[in-house]
Amino acid sequence: MAEPETIGELLSERGISRRGLLKYAAYLASLMALPPWQSNAIADALAAARRQSVIWLSFQECTGCTESLTRSFSPTLENLIFNLISLDYHETLQAVSGEAAEQARRSAMRDNKGKYIVVVDGSVPTRDGGVYGTVAGQSMLQILNDTAAGAKALIAVGTCAAFGGIPHAQPDPTGAVPLTSLIKDKPIINISGCPPIPEAMAGTIAYLITFGRLPDLDHLNRPKSLFGNTIHDRCYRRSFYDKGLFAKSFDDEGARRGWCLYELGCKGPVTYNSCATLKWNGGVSFPIQSGHGCLGCSEPNFWDKGGFYHPLSTPTGHPTAAVGAAAVAGIGVGAVSALLARRAKREATSTGEKP
Amino acid sequence: MPDADSIGSAPPSGAAVVSGVLREVAERLEALAERGECGVIDLKSLPLSDSHLQQLRERLGRGEVSAQLEILGPSEIWETRYPGVWWVRHLGVTDLVAAERIEITRVPDILSAALPDVVTAAQSLNDDLALYATTRRERTDHGRT
Amino acid sequence: MTLLDFARGPALAVSFAVFTFGVAWRVLFLVLLPWSRDRSVARGSAPSAVVGAVRGFARHLWPRKAFAGAARFTTVNGYVMHFGLAIAFFGFAPHILFLQSVFGVHWPNLPSGLVSVASVVTLVSLVLALGHRFVSPVLRLISTANDYFSWFVTALPVVSGLMAVSHLWAPYETLLAVHLLSVALLLIWFPFGKLMHAFLVFVTRSETAIHYSRRGTVL
Missing domain, CATH: 1.20.5 (Single alpha-helices involved in coiled-coils or other helix-helix interfaces)
Known part of the structure; x- marks a missing residue:
């Protein structure tokens, strides 16, 4: 039998009816904040589209992003995404290894020149020519530049690829940078989070396949539909914040009653992500619902923002030395100027002038 | 663990959204009656808590038709007390709601x-x-x- | 570094240092100045300097009947503004966290709604004070840039704080950053302008009270 040309044919071959695609389209429209009446058109577009060639590059990362995306195993709606793409290279998931794996990447790049999507998780080490991260004898920096050259678009999944993340955190020994610092001539979508919400990754890829263009992005290149609101804005504990009811420790009465976690360092008010609405593990819960404040993992430099348990309204630095020095200097200047005044008075008195 | 629903919902207030949704359903149903225009309301995109959804379901009631679908996980569709207004609920992994919407149409496309x-x-x-x-x-x- | 990172980090650190330097300088300078000795003979009925100071300070908390009419507005409005500011500053949970992280002490917070009301009242009172300064010919005559700027750096944290709480016009992170920066500005200006009265009011009023009580004047 001939290779299926379109996603519709492929799904039909795999026993998934057009109804399945309609259902997926309804889910996708809701996820990506598309007009709900467009779901029929989305299903048609997906059915007629070719499978999207995807090359997944893993750089300075922990594989948590891949874990997140592949976490649900059952052949269900959320996993339909794996029928929409042809994952041509992914070091963790592909069966082949060594030279055969690199060959797969090169042939995908050749066969789909200008049409493939590059997904990157992990930041790119740039210090000392990028020697701190190599795959198959090539630096990650080199691999990225080579692979991105023929790509249609790049998706940076995870905070490391999007903003540098943990490798970029102080003292940043490898000179880790995000994709946007290196690739200037291709569209880049950032799906930040540590890890990102799986639906956010899958939904964005599906959007690209369906419409052939980028979704609306915010100033940090993140899809507005998923990163348009703060955690705080959609948090079910918000009413307690408004009433001024705060948990003071993780095991006090307020914590048990589910009061706001602002005082325990929750970064929800300044963190843009969909955790409060999409939630995690297929919608079971999210950190705040489990009793822990938001770490702000989908924001740039979240690791270096003065501590996860320090409330947002507090200063991040403890300039004890500077303040101490300022006090000493103030006392010194005050004392000297007072002494000068005393001397001036004494001289004035001794010369007979009235003070 | 605190129950998300018992604690109150995100602003704006859910009660206002419930009546807002019902008004929109009425408008779209009129459009269907007069001009044959179909409409969809995505319930997941609205700040509705479970109890508000329950309220909405009760206000719309159940009509003559209901269907169970088994497509990449279960789905449920029923016509409400108002013919032409359908409640469509798609479940995904572990029976969690993947999409929930009100469709205003003669018959939902996914049925045919x-x-x-x-x-x-x-x-x-x-x-x-x-x-x-x-x-x-x-x-x-x-x-x- | 985002604006909020800058506000929470370097901006506050610098403002703490400048504030400490300025206050230390001005207070110590005042204490060590060659004060003229009061050469008058104290009246027999005159109380000790400390008692005289306390008594005079207390007496000045409210104007005498003769001045009640003229001073009523400034007195009442002044109290409203200062109490409102104190309620908002010491009662709001995020402020207590701020103070706790700086000084290590904390206390129970007031409901956010009450704090918001206090802040709005403070703001209204600040606007009235400024209006009065414009309208009153005498006040207008003696007002300097120092007065207006001190008013400005006091009003700014109140306005930006209210905006941050109500999430008005800009994202919370921006509003919070602006609020913290306005506090930094206030702290930096504090020792060098009229805001220093927060410390010096005790010095000046006591000084006047001691001067008069020594001469047997009952204020």
Whole structure:
């Protein structure tokens, strides 16, 4: 039998009816904040589209992003995404290894020149020519530049690829940078989070396949539909914040009653992500619902923002030395100027002038 | 663990959204009646808590038709007390709601068989019949010898 | 570094240092100045300097009947503004966290709604004070840039704080950053302008009270 040309044919071959695609389209429209009446058109577009060639590059990362995306195993709606793409290279998931794996990447790049999507998780080490991260004898920096050259678009999944993340955190020994610092001539979508919400990754890829263009992005290149609101804005504990009811420790009465976690360092008010609405593990819960404040993992430099348990309204630095020095200097200047005044008075008195 | 629903919902207040949704349903139903225009309201995109959804379901009630679908996980569709207004709920992994919407239409598209599926079905039914005929012939042939 | 990172980090650190330097300088300078000795003979009925100072300070908390009419507005409005500011500053949970992280002490917070009301009242009172300064010919005559700027750096944290709480016009992170920066500005200006009265009011009023009580004047 001939290779299926379109996603519709492929799904039909795999026993998934057009109804399945309609259902997926309804889910996708809701996820990506598309007009709900467009779901029929989305299903048609997906059915007629070719499978999207995807090359997944893993750089300075922990594989948590891949874990997140592949976490649900059952052949269900959320996993339909794996029928929409042809994952041509992914070091963790592909069966082949060594030279055969690199060959797969090169042939995908050749066969789909200008049409493939590059997904990157992990930041790119740039210090000392990028020697701190190599795959198959090539630096990650080199691999990225080579692979991105023929790509249609790049998706940076995870905070490391999007903003540098943990490798970029102080003292940043490898000179880790995000994709946007290196690739200037291709569209880049950032799906930040540590890890990102799986639906956010899958939904964005599906959007690209369906419409052939980028979704609306915010100033940090993140899809507005998923990163348009703060955690705080959609948090079910918000009413307690408004009433001024705060948990003071993780095991006090307020914590048990589910009061706001602002005082325990929750970064929800300044963190843009969909955790409060999409939630995690297929919608079971999210950190705040489990009793822990938001770490702000989908924001740039979240690791270096003065501590996860320090409330947002507090200063991040403890300039004890500077303040101490300022006090000493103030006392010194005050004392000297007072002494000068005393001397001036004494001289004035001794010369007979009235003070 | 605190129950998200008992604690109150995100602003704006859910009660206002419930009546807002009902007004929109009424408007769209009028459009369907007068001009044959179909409409969809995505409930997941609205700040509705479970109890507000429950309220909404009760206000709309249940009508004559309901259907259980098994497509990449279960789905449920029922016509509300108001013909032309359908409640569509798609479940995904572990029975969590993947999409929940109110469709204002004569019949939701997902209920009718799509043409490509019908084409495939016609093909596969013919294949099945041919296969059945072949096996029967073979069996009769075996019986004779 | 985002604006909020800058506000929470370097901006506050610098403002703490400048504030400490300025206050230390001005207070110590005042204490060590060659004060003229009061050469008058104290009246027999005169109380000790400390008692005189306390008594005079207390007496000045409210104007005498003769001045009640003229001073009523400034007195009442002044109290409203200062109490409102104190309620908002010491009662709001995020402020207590701020103070706790700096000084290590904390206390129970007031409901956010009450704090918002206090802040709005403070703001109204600040606007009235400024209006009065414009309208009153005498006040207008003696007002300097110092007065207006001190008013400005006091009003700014109140306005930006209210905006941050109500998430008005800009994202919370921006509003919070602006609020913290306005506090930094206030702290930096504090020792060098009229805001220093928060410390010096005790010095000046006591000084006046001692001067008069020594001469037997009952204020």
